[in-house]
Amino acid sequence: MQFVKVICALIILSMLSACSWFGRDKTIPDIPEQVIYNDAMSALDAQNFSLAIEKLQLLEARYPFGRFSEQAQLELIYAYFRNNEPAASRSAADRFIRLHPNHDNIDYAYYMKGLTSFEEDRSFLARFLPLDETQRDPGAALDSFESFSVLLNRYPDSEYAPDTQRRMQYLKNRLATYEIHVASFYMKREAWVAAANRGRYVVENFQETPAVPDALAIMAEAYTKVGLDDLAQSAIDVLSLNYPDYIIRPFAPQNFDLLYTATFGLMGSIEPAVPARPVNPDRARAMRVDGSTQPEGGSQTGGRSWLNRITFGTFGDDGRVGEPTQ
Template sequence: MTVRSAPSRGFIRLLSLLLVVAVAGTGCSRVGKMFKKDKDADEGQPVEAIYQKAHTSMTNGNWASAEVSFKRLVAQYPYGPYTEQALIETAYAQYKSGKHDDAISSIDRFIRTYPTHRNIAYLYYLRGLVNSSRDTVFLQRVWRLDVSRRDLATPTQAYNDFLIVVERYPNSRYAEDARKRMLVLRDTFARHELDAALYYLRRTADVAAADRAKYLLETYPQSRYQYDAVAVLLTAYNRLGNETLAADARRVLQQNDPSHPALNGEWPDYPSNLRKLNPFAGEKSAVDNRDELEAERQKQ
């Protein structure tokens, strides 16, 4: 009678490793076949069918799937009205999915290729929307960082995009909304200048504060923050001992914004130093404090 020895531990480990590799290889093969099958699903299909598939994905809010289908349509049918529309909707899908850099690249490429396209006004309008949203990143949503206190390069580009729509295509369906968005961006720029003026004012750099406030009034007249700029002038001139200019600023403020707290010496009301130590409090300035005070007065 022959007695067979038990398999060694090394042999068992080797066998287990081979089984794992075999299973993994089978799984990868199946996944690869699935992707290939999905990719091949659009090959040879009529352009109308691929476009309808992509459009359905758009309707359902599946932006990634729509982008993939539109790109496959362009690859198979590089010319024609469906292709031009697919290029436009690719940019929109990228914008909606937060791929802002890709969207800008797609838009710029379309504008260069089809500068006289019937929908060119929409492309400039869409580029404005994308540039308006490029700074809306995770940290801004979570920490509530004010865009006016960030780099204004992309909001400025957005303003210029909307300006193109308004000036070159005033009769287009996008012109009116572009004008409204320009006003919002204009207030953002004015707020940026006001925060800078308040920064100087807090550090008793009164001449610099007055210069920044005057720049706001000259560059962004009739903005939402114009009378806050006048309040900066009132405070700065009082500190500098220029009674004539301080009296002029007070007169303008009394005539146009008689409830402004600067008239009672209660502005600017800066956030406390304790708030700055709270990482969950978000950024806040004297302008925010005034807005909250106004909201409370309206409730009473």
Template sequence: MKFLFPIKRLLLRSAALVTVTLATASCSWLQSLDTDPTIDWSADKLYTEARTALDDSNWTQAKDYYQKLEARFPFGQYAQQAQIELIYANWKDGDAPGAVQAADRFLRSYPNHPNSDYVMYLKALATLNETDSWFNILAAEDLAERDANASREAFDIFKELTLRFPESRFAPEARRRMHALVLAQAEHELKTAQYYYVRHAYVAAIERAQRVVREFQNTPMRDDALELIAACYDELKMTDLAADTRRIIEANKGKVRKEPAR
């Protein structure tokens, strides 16, 4: 029975500690309510201040006001517009995943909203923002693949925007960005192939260059990829394949390429 007393004292101390912690947290929460200057603001006041912060590029402050507006007045006249502007504030504040999630939530809730095209446009921009720099050559294969996936996702969002809202004022910019994405991704694949070539990894270089020819055949990078493939075959002493590749290059000369598309 002697061993029960230390355990009992320990349990009592733990219970007391939990009680003090809860009391402290409760006091802190109540104090935060007392010190929150927005506690009595109307929906109109919250939206006005949020929009002012947004216009002043004070993204963090704008996010705070929009979140409070959405929480306190979820069915008010500013609710939907606040959600849209919160997506933009998240993206500008560097929270690309938060912007994508907020955009998805909005599009699920309001699929036929008049500003759905704008929300899709913001989602695509935020998706691109999640990458580190997929325009540059990357040594790590897994990182390169992740970046390629992000660019494809953004491309698909832009494409959906142009198909669903062909007359949208964001459609021309979406098409321009689709064009740029295809060119940039083709260049990324070519540079990756060149990276392997200079390191004498000729088989890997051929595989990446063939991807350029196969997936981006209407881009200017196609012929450079074919030249690289031929050079790799030369290094591997595969003269027949090198000759075949150069015949393809000659056959392609003078042919007019279409606009990059996927």
């Protein structure tokens, strides 16, 4: 019995000593705060961002209330950003904003939060290939725009304000163009009310962007489709007053009959889409000369005979006989 107890004691002693043999009781030496911070800054200067993140995390864990803790949190935002970890960078920025709302460098946290989303939205391929970013999901762009807006509203005199304003203008143009793409999609699907609402959203929220005239044209055409002529005319008036050189094009799909499609436009007819600009009766005569409307009681506008179509305009009637000469 005594022999069994001795054996058990030896086994327990060997198991405890095995922990030290395999390094399980290894402890991190007590490194001064200044040394860890200097190592982190050296890693940042050398663009070794993974090592910098490791040192900054160690500094925050060892000295959460030290004299370098707040600066380490700011540096960690930048290190995550440069190490291509956008989610971690935004999380670190949110944490700093929550813990230090009155910090002198709080504007930097908002700026880096917006910049992280801004750069995340620009994919690697979009930087080197001619891809249209305005047709992609604008989720990251919206987050960036929101962070930049908070920065400008709360800290208009910040040193990051000028760059923020330029980036916000770019984001406004992109978001407005995205709304136009969505409105055009609704127009092709004949969802007139949804298209008009998208156009109105652009006019109300993204003024002074290149997408505003397209938004007004979509509103006019969509309102005409649903019979709201007063709203359509109001949109046209605003469009004509502010963008007199804008050329209106139909956003709704044009309907072709089977004969027109089968003969590649030589025969048959096209059902004209409802024009985006309501026609003024005083201009009807002048527009008939251009072949853009159909005279009452006459043939179709630009109505060409079959002989004229087959011979590509060489023979036959082109539908303009009897028009007054200029």
